[in-house]
Amino acid sequence: MFKQSFLFDTLDLTTEMPTAATKAVAGGQLKLIRRGVLEVTPSEVNEATKSIVISAGVHGNETTPLELVDAIVNDILAGTFEIKERCLFILAYPKAINNKTRFLDENLNRLFYKEVAGESVEVDIAKELMADVSAFFAPTPESQRWHLDLHCAIRKSEHFTFAVSPHTLTKTRSRELFSFIDKAQLDAVLLSQGKTNTFSCFSANTHNAQALTVELGQVSPLGENDLSLVDGFNLALRALLCGQLDTIEATSKSIIYGVCQTLTRTQEDFDFTFDAKVKNFTRFYKGDELGHDGETTLTVKQEYEAVVFPNKDVALGSRAALMVTEVNACFNDDYLEFSLPNS
Numbered sequence: 001m002f003k004q005s006f007l008f009d010t011l012d013l014t015t016e017m018p019t020a021a022t023k024a025v026a027g028g029q030l031k032l033i034r035r036g037v038l039e040v041t042p043s044e045v046n047e048a049t050k051s052i053v054i055s056a057g058v059h060g061n062e063t064t065p066l067e068l069v070d071a072i073v074n075d076i077l078a079g080t081f082e083i084k085e086r087c088l089f090i091l092a093y094p095k096a097i098n099n100k101t102r103f104l105d106e107n108l109n110r111l112f113y114k115e116v117a118g119e120s121v122e123v124d125i126a127k128e129l130m131a132d133v134s135a136f137f138a139p140t141p142e143s144q145r146w147h148l149d150l151h152c153a154i155r156k157s158e159h160f161t162f163a164v165s166p167h168t169l170t171k172t173r174s175r176e177l178f179s180f181i182d183k184a185q186l187d188a189v190l191l192s193q194g195k196t197n198t199f200s201c202f203s204a205n206t207h208n209a210q211a212l213t214v215e216l217g218q219v220s221p222l223g224e225n226d227l228s229l230v231d232g233f234n235l236a237l238r239a240l241l242c243g244q245l246d247t248i249e250a251t252s253k254s255i256i257y258g259v260c261q262t263l264t265r266t267q268e269d270f271d272f273t274f275d276a277k278v279k280n281f282t283r284f285y286k287g288d289e290l291g292h293d294g295e296t297t298l299t300v301k302q303e304y305e306a307v308v309f310p311n312k313d314v315a316l317g318s319r320a321a322l323m324v325t326e327v328n329a330c331f332n333d334d335y336l337e338f339s340l341p342n343s
């Protein structure tokens with residue numbers, strides 16, 4: 001089906017990819033929808049079959065997920081790994097991956113919303129990917145829809161792996177999804193409180209999918225990743241895809257944080273008080289000054305707030321950091337509910 005592999009054929013923009021090519025494998029069929037978008041269907045599909053989107057490469061310099069996905073597809077083709085759920089594997093942004101940069105014109109992972117407009121490479125990609133995911137989820141029960149959008153963090157982190165759970169008004173934080181987070185040995189999970197127009201947010205809000213952005217360590221060049229550092233995640237992901245998640249024991253509980261502030265850059269004159277190389281989840285305490293946005297001083301409001309994804313140079317109107325704090329969460333009717341301290 002591929003000259004080299006799903007990943008390296010996708011990245012080889014000098015060669016056409018035979019869209020709609022199919023290949024039967026033990027226990028299913030692979031169908032190349034288009035460059036970078038591969039649908040794998042198990043031999044048996046019923047109401048209980050999950051439909052799982054696994055996306056990687058939304059940011060071109062985040063390469064661990066690319067290597068994990070390529071290894072899974074290689075094993076399916078080799079017949080050594082048999083999926084039992086419907087899967088859509090996406091390698092989202094070949095040009096940025098080849099360019100070894102996060103994006104070319106603008107951040108693709110802020111463009112996943114229906115009314116997206118404008119002229120950029122990324123807007124076109126976002127529209128195509130939303131259409132691919134919508135087509136994949138269309139014939140399926142909402143309760144069986146999952147989307148794991150795999151990323152890496154730009155900076156070092158107090159938590160090497162963590163997930164971001166997008167905010168929705170529907171039941172998209174299931175006990176099963178959070179059991180997966182624990183079984184995948186993700187150190188932490190952030191509960192968003194507002195729309196973020198990310199890929200996982202699109203699937204959760206538009207298709208009521210159980211969806212996460214997953215951060216798998218720190219960015220490094222393709223082929224230079226130590227995949228052993230995300231073994232726990234890889235094993236749980238593979239167990240999920242072959243319907244054997246219940247064979248995986250959770251050896252620890254992920255710490256649950258709530259997003260208590262989203263710091264947005266609205267002014268040219270924007271800066272933080274802390275060093276640009278600060279680790280994700282570095283803590284600041286009530287009253288601490290975090291920085292300024294024009295004339296507005298940014299301060300800590302909770303007893304403590306930990307900073308995640310700080311980037312003072314984002315485009316005006318974009319998210320410059322998330323501030324999070326630990327929350328008490330519980331499951332009500334098998335869906336997670338939480339409240340911020342003193343809320």
Ligand SMILES: O=C(O)CCC(=O)N[C@@H](CCC(=O)O)C(=O)O
Pocket residue numbers: 059109151152153154155164196198200213309310311
């Ligand atoms: O390390 C960073 O600053 C960014 C890493 C990354 O790409 N994270 C995602 C998170 C998306 C979300 O909030 O769900 C992003 O910024 O797009």
Ligand SMILES: [Zn+2]
Pocket residue numbers: 058059062109151152
């Ligand atoms: Zn990313």
